[in-house]
Amino acid sequence: MQLGMIGLGRMGGNIVRRLTRAGHECVVFDQNPATVKSLVGDRIHGGSNLPDLVKRLAKPRTVWVMLPAGEITEQTVNELGSLLEKGDTIIDGGNAFFHDDVRRARAMKDKGIHYIDCGTSGGVWGLERGYCLMIGGEKEVVDRLDPIFGALAPGTGSIERTPGREKRDPRVERGYLYCGPSGAGRFVKMVHNGIEYGIMQAYAEGFEIMQKAASKEVPAERRYQLDLADIAEVWRRGSVISSWLLDLTAMSLAQDPTLANFSGVVEDSGEGRWTVNAAVEEAVPADVLSAALYARFRSRDPHATANKLLSAMRHAFGGHIEPK
Numbered sequence: 001m002q003l004g005m006i007g008l009g010r011m012g013g014n015i016v017r018r019l020t021r022a023g024h025e026c027v028v029f030d031q032n033p034a035t036v037k038s039l040v041g042d043r044i045h046g047g048s049n050l051p052d053l054v055k056r057l058a059k060p061r062t063v064w065v066m067l068p069a070g071e072i073t074e075q076t077v078n079e080l081g082s083l084l085e086k087g088d089t090i091i092d093g094g095n096a097f098f099h100d101d102v103r104r105a106r107a108m109k110d111k112g113i114h115y116i117d118c119g120t121s122g123g124v125w126g127l128e129r130g131y132c133l134m135i136g137g138e139k140e141v142v143d144r145l146d147p148i149f150g151a152l153a154p155g156t157g158s159i160e161r162t163p164g165r166e167k168r169d170p171r172v173e174r175g176y177l178y179c180g181p182s183g184a185g186r187f188v189k190m191v192h193n194g195i196e197y198g199i200m201q202a203y204a205e206g207f208e209i210m211q212k213a214a215s216k217e218v219p220a221e222r223r224y225q226l227d228l229a230d231i232a233e234v235w236r237r238g239s240v241i242s243s244w245l246l247d248l249t250a251m252s253l254a255q256d257p258t259l260a261n262f263s264g265v266v267e268d269s270g271e272g273r274w275t276v277n278a279a280v281e282e283a284v285p286a287d288v289l290s291a292a293l294y295a296r297f298r299s300r301d302p303h304a305t306a307n308k309l310l311s312a313m314r315h316a317f318g319g320h321i322e323p324k
């Protein structure tokens with residue numbers, strides 16, 4: 001099939017590479033012309049701007065938008081809405097907010113343009129490992145674009161089949177899922193990322209507890225100098241908590257057990273906040289996911305006003321002095 005790709009960053013460029021390796025053809029555009037030039041090659045054609053990209057695609061066209069969530073995605077989808085025609089399709093594969101998908105799909109529907117939200121997991125490893133896809137929108141359109149999704153997904157690989165799934169849609173076992181109407185794919189991806197925060201936080205806290213087992217606060221006879229890199233490695237092999245995030249933890253610790261290249265200021269792109277908002281809307285107690293989100297906020301300002309106020313109150317009622 002043929003696909004237009006807008007945004008050739010960490011994800012978009014590799015999606016194009018994976019698609020063309022599978023025999024698909026891509027027309028690509030990025031704000032940076034050098035990025036476009038570096039990608040153009042076998043089955044990959046460059047567009048000089050959005051109108052040019054659209055012109056180079058055969059009808060009905062499919063254009064994948066792979067840009068940071070927010071204004072840039074909004075502008076691009078709007079511009080595509082005025083360039084594309086009835087029967088064409090926009091797929092947004094970024095980490096947009098699912099409310100925006102519902103709104104955009106409605107606006108595009110009025111023009112006869114299909115809008116598909118596609119939560120795309122796999123990060124910088126997706127080119128080789130494939131992307132786990134969580135898809136929302138009109139089912140007939142998603143089914144028509146199956147060759148694209150199938151080529152991007154990881155495939156069954158070496159993961160054993162889950163007993164009891166024999167009569168279910170086999171595509172799920174290949175790593176892509178039609179989740180439901182507009183926004184449903186991104187909603188599932190949003191919760192995936194909320195869970196990602198929680199799992200990451202659990203490993204992070206556990207490893208710090210083991211590191212601080214060597215601290216003076218602990219009685220000498222129970223003070224342990226533990227090798228975190230080796231613990232991460234051994235846990236990968238047969239333990240109950242093995243996972244890909246643990247694989248990456250083991251790799252990071254093997255490369256540098258002191259993690260000297262990281263400041264510990266942890267950013268977030270929105271999905272964790274939206275997951276917690278959804279939990280509040282549904283009155284679901286999401287203790288772990290909320291705490292993991294707040295841990296990221298806290299990492300950014302150890303000298304926050306709240307902490308100063310705590311010290312101020314302790315000092316006021318008990319004369320307690322902060323350590324210098």
Ligand SMILES: O=C(O)[C@H](O)[C@@H](O)[C@H](O)[C@H](O)COP(=O)(O)O
Pocket residue numbers: 095120121122123193196267268269270271272
């Ligand atoms: O599934 C994935 O491939 C990741 O979740 C990916 O989507 C990205 O790395 C996150 O957006 C990071 O999210 P934060 O910036 O919020 O940590």
